Amino acid sequence: xxxxxxxxxxxxxxxxxxxxxxxxxxxxxxxxxxxxxxxxxxxxxxxxxxxxxxxxxxxxxxxxxxxxxxxxxxxxxxxxxxxxxxxxxxxxxxxxxxxxxxxxxxxxxxxxxxxxxxxxxxxxxxxxxxxxxxxxxxxxxxxxxxxxxxxxxxxxxxxxxxxxxxxxxxxxxxxxxxxxxxxxxxxxxxxxxxxxxxxxxxxxxxxxxxxxxxxxxxxxxxxxxxxxxxxxxxxxxxxxxxxxxxxxxxxxxxxxxxxxxxxxxxxxxxxxxxxxxxxxxxxxxxxxxxxxxxxxxxxxxxxxxxxxxxxxxxxxxxxxxxxxxxxxxxxxxxxxxxxxxxxxxxxxxxxxxxxxxxxxxx
Amino acid sequence: xxxxxxxxxxxxxxxxxxxxxxxxxxxxxxxxxxxxxxxxxxxxxxxxxxxxxxxxxxxxxxxxxxxxxxxxxxxxxxxxxxxxxxxxxxxxxxxxxxxxxxxxxxxxxxxxxxxxxxxxxxxxxxxxxxxxxxxxxxxxxxxxxxxxxxxxxxxxxxxxxxxxxxxxxxxxxxxxxxxxxxxxxxxxxxxxxxxxxxxxxxxxxxxxxxxxxxxxxxxxxxxxxxxxxxxxxxxxxxxxxxxxxxxxxxxxxxxxxxxxxxxxxxxxxxxxxxxxxxxxxxxxxxxxxxxxxxxxxxxxxxxxxxxxxxxxxxxxxxxxxxxxxxxxxxxxxxxxxxxxxxxxxxxxxxxxxxxxxxxx
Numbered sequence: 054x055x056x057x058x059x060x061x062x063x064x065x066x067x068x069x070x071x072x073x074x075x076x077x078x079x080x081x082x083x084x085x086x087x088x089x090x091x092x093x094x095x096x097x098x099x100x101x102x103x104x105x106x107x108x109x110x111x112x113x114x115x116x117x118x119x120x121x122x123x124x125x126x127x128x129x130x131x132x133x134x135x136x137x138x139x140x141x142x143x144x145x146x147x148x149x150x151x152x153x154x155x156x157x158x159x160x161x162x163x164x165x166x167x168x169x170x171x172x173x174x175x176x177x178x179x180x181x182x183x184x185x186x187x188x189x190x191x192x193x194x195x196x197x198x199x200x201x202x203x204x205x206x207x208x209x210x211x212x213x214x215x216x217x218x219x220x221x222x223x224x225x226x227x228x229x230x231x232x233x234x235x236x237x238x239x240x241x242x243x244x245x246x247x248x249x250x251x252x253x254x255x256x257x258x259x260x261x262x263x264x265x266x267x268x269x270x271x272x273x274x275x276x277x278x279x280x281x282x283x284x285x286x287x288x289x290x291x292x293x294x295x296x297x298x299x300x301x302x303x304x305x306x307x308x309x310x311x312x313x314x315x316x317x318x319x320x321x322x323x324x325x326x327x328x329x330x331x332x333x334x335x336x337x338x339x340x341x342x343x344x345x346x347x348x349x350x351x352x353x354x355x356x357x358x359x360x361x362x363x364x365x366x367x368x369x370x371x372x373x374x375x376x377x378x379x380x381x382x383x384x385x386x387x388x389x390x391x392x393x394x395x396x397x398x399x400x401x402x403x404x405x406x407x408x409x410x411x412x413x414x415x
Numbered sequence: 416x417x418x419x420x421x422x423x424x425x426x427x428x429x430x431x432x433x434x435x436x437x438x439x440x441x442x443x444x445x446x447x448x449x450x451x452x453x454x455x456x457x458x459x460x461x462x463x464x465x466x467x468x469x470x471x472x473x474x475x476x477x478x479x480x481x482x483x484x485x486x487x488x489x490x491x492x493x494x495x496x497x498x499x500x501x502x503x504x505x506x507x508x509x510x511x512x513x514x515x516x517x518x519x520x521x522x523x524x525x526x527x528x529x530x531x532x533x534x535x536x537x538x539x540x541x542x543x544x545x546x547x548x549x550x551x552x553x554x555x556x557x558x559x560x561x562x563x564x565x566x567x568x569x570x571x572x573x574x575x576x577x578x579x580x581x582x583x584x585x586x587x588x589x590x591x592x593x594x595x596x597x598x599x600x601x602x603x604x605x606x607x608x609x610x611x612x613x614x615x616x617x618x619x620x621x622x623x624x625x626x627x628x629x630x631x632x633x634x635x636x637x638x639x640x641x642x643x644x645x646x647x648x649x650x651x652x653x654x655x656x657x658x659x660x661x662x663x664x665x666x667x668x669x670x671x672x673x674x675x676x677x678x679x680x681x682x683x684x685x686x687x688x689x690x691x692x693x694x695x696x697x698x699x700x701x702x703x704x705x706x707x708x709x710x711x712x713x714x715x716x717x718x719x720x721x722x723x724x725x726x727x728x729x730x731x732x733x734x735x736x737x738x739x740x741x742x743x744x745x746x747x748x749x750x751x752x753x754x755x756x757x758x759x760x761x762x763x764x765x766x767x768x769x770x771x772x773x774x775x
Binding site: 366367370371384385388389391392393394397409 | 653
């Protein structure tokens with residue numbers, strides 16, 4: 054009888070003070086075998102039912118950066134990608150105004166609870182930035198219609214308001230958003246470097262920084278000749294140890310997709326031996342995603358290293374449920390031109406001596 | 416009213432009711448749409464094939480089994496002129512080699528079990544053991560290994576092929592290529608076809624494939640199987656870009672031109688009819704139904720059609736929304752509908768046939 058009375062009292066308190074429920078919320082389950090799509094769907098479902106307690110608990114737990122998907126992406130990145138875009142792997146973020154603004158409304162409600170000091174603001178900032186790009190389009194600046202620019206700048210201004218009072222050292226994703234905004238506000242290079250250096254210093258194993266930053270060093274963004282090779286050289290210095298090696302592999306992966314071509318090694322300063330070594334370190338530490346295996350396979354093909362290309366393709370093949378994302382070309386290029394070369398055992402096939410992606414091959 | 420009168424009246428009423436039933440049933444049947452009167456049948460695969468082609472296939476396989484190699488060589492030599500065609504227009508030379516290599520005399524390769532090819536490889540190997548320099552045996556072996564390669568990947572499309580299946584595929588293509596070493600393709604048109612397949616399967620670029628096709632086509636402008644094979648490579652899922660198929664079809668109207676060109680045009684459309692998703696065959700490829708139909712009429716007149724050919728023609732007429740033509744073609748094959756063309760009975764009986772026979 055006494056126990057029942059206690060239970061009833063606790064129940065009443067719980068109903069009267071929902072905050073008690075917040076303390077009790079568990080983070081979403083996560084383990085080394087967690088499937089990114091299933092995790093994304095669980096996060097999205099929690100957001101859809103406005104279960105902010107669970108999201109707060111999950112973000113808090115993920116900020117340790119200890120939990121990662123196979124392939125190296127942190128749980129925190131997975132969380133934020135879902136909460137910003139509302140799209141799971143294989144799908145694109147909706148570009149419809151009503152969908153985006155509906156998301157904004159819900160995020161504002163989460164932010165108003167003040168249950169997490171920064172997460173809803175980070176998501177709102179990133180979502181407004183993405184919304185700005187919806188207005189701008191993905192083309193080069195000179196292809197953007199004039200009437201789109203004011204909308205773009207209004208939206209990135211809105212995005213920046215969310216970041217003004219945030220201490221980025223609380224949450225690794227905050228630096229990523231600051232880098233995005235620095236890019237979109239066309240801030241001086243020194244400022245971009247400062248944000249990246251602070252981010253890297255505070256959260257050296259949040260590897261998306263290296264992909265984002267090396268992208269900004271590309272010639273079509275803020276890069277000057279020699280920037281990328283210098284950055285890669287810095288990452289591979291001994292003092293940076295395993296983290297530097299993994300960061301090199303991440304940077305190499307994104308550069309391979311962005312700057313694919315027969316000259317990819319010359320134009321980026323990537324070194325084939327170093328690529329192999331650093332991807333090996335990365336694989337040992339975190340595993341490699343199918344995209345990473347594809348990038349590695351591509352670089353092996355450009356190097357004319359058929360044995361390695363075959364080995365890397367063997368790793369990627371079981372995960373290719375759809376057409377592979379192949380750097381610098383179509384999937385048709387891969388299957389029609391590259392794969393026969395990779396799988397050949399004789400030396401009399403087209404391009405056999407130096408690979409199908411070498412200069413001069415048709 | 417007496418009892419007898421009542422009985423007579425009842426009897427009369429009964430007779431009238433039965434008569435009314437018979438008349439209404441007759442009327443309703445007479446006005447039932449035709450497609451509703453057609454019973455659903457499972458087609459007999461053998462009925463789709465040209466009986467003469469099957470008989471030819473069996474003869475040459477019997478010749479191989481009996482070791483009548485000189486006779487086989489003689490047949491191949493006669494067919495190399497490319498003047499002999501089976502129904503639908505396909506050159507008998509191609510049927511000769513496919514018949515020797517395939518596990519059975521059906522027209523399609525077998526993708527389900529590559530072990531079925533092993534007895535064929537052994538039989539051709541016996542021939543080669545006896546006459547190691549026989550060109551016909553070499554080409555037959557190249558054809559068998561090429562088909563065996565595709566069976567090794569279960570004829571799957573790119574993304575569904577596993578790493579190990581790819582390795583098997585490329586290894587077998589390599590062996591197939593080796594059997595053509597030193598063979599003058601000018602003297603053996605089938606070698607030309609196989610070399611074009613090998614280019615496709617060995618990573619050649621589009622420019623190389625185009626150059627090979629044009630040289631081969633100029634040498635044998637009436638070789639329909641060559642045009643058909645090149646058409647498959649211009650499919651957008653292979654090397655093709657928008658408009659390539661239409662461009663190829665137009666090109667054969669000039670070379671070889673005339674009726675031969677019109678026939679080749681129809682061959683391009685027929686070959687691609689199973690590849691281009693409905694309803695795009697005559698919308699986005701550059702192919703036109705009017706030119707295709709003219710070529711189909713000539714093929715039928717010159718070579719005749721198998722039930723499978725009539726099925727293909729009927730499907731194309733449906734895609735082109737030419738109901739009279741579709742109905743005419745349907746009447747040729749009737750209940751021998753081809754699941755490879757119509758996908759399944761529900762589609763054929765439930766959707767295609769009602770449209771084709773509308774108003775009948």
